[in-house]
Amino acid sequence: MGGQLFSFGAAFLGSAVESVEALTIVLAVGLTRGWRAPLYGTVAALVLLAALVLAFGQLITATVPETTLKLVVGTLILLFGLRWLHKAVLRSAGVLAMHDEDDEFEDTVEELSGDRPRARFDWIAFVIALKGVFLEGLEVAFIVFAVGASSKSMVVATLGGVTAMVVVAAAGLVVRHPLARVPENTLKYAVGLILSSLGTFWAAEGMGVSWPLDFVSIFGLALIYFGASQAAVALNRRYADPRLLAQGLA
């Protein structure tokens, strides 16, 4: 039960962050060029992603032995989690700028507004929405697949990923504006911690380590990564960009 909660939480949080980025692109295209084509593009990308997860998920979980699967997928989750943690540390320390959804929204709107659709079906809007949702969705698909395959709870992980996408899409429909207030860096920091801990847990299990108290050990691992990342933020503050600090972004 606890393990399944972890799987749901990791899939939900990871997918929510990436869904916000995909939503920003769809909103920008929809508000500039009309809704029909970008919505078709979004649906096409979601179908493509679902097919990828189903095909690879079935094939890999059915043919690869459990310990190998845990070692390989655990290592990939670990690399993924550490990458997010690395960026979150540098953003929290004021070394890197925060990712701003408003800026990305404005950039996409500007890029599209000069080129109005002339044809009946706006293929440009379709392709931009498809590409944006598919590329951002690849991360969602990976998180759902990796968490589901390693914990043997693909349904729970899929539920977490889909719930996140529905929640973000519903919020986007209500506000009709990029979700700039979502504390993206805090979320990425939290998801980076969870994924690094889960990745270490599964990779070590795949190596032959037997954990005391099973999944409860994940809390111990999370504590190690949390302590180190906080130390890294404190250490890197002396390299903070004064412009980022002045803007209050750090």
Place this chain on the structure above:
Amino acid sequence: MSFLRAAVTQVVKLFVTDWTQTAGIAVILLAGFLLARQLHSAAVGFAIAAVLALHLVYTTASEARRRNRG
């Protein structure tokens, strides 16, 4: 074709920020793997996490220093 290239780049970018950092992580995991095969103890798992955490502190500090100089 450019869409396919973008998809492949995106997949690689899921796991790799910097090839040197990734190589460092791979070496730590390989050492952990060899140790775990002998000991099977949870201490190895926690040791892997501790070394990876130190690696995170080191790599973020070196990137911050590099950006600060530039």
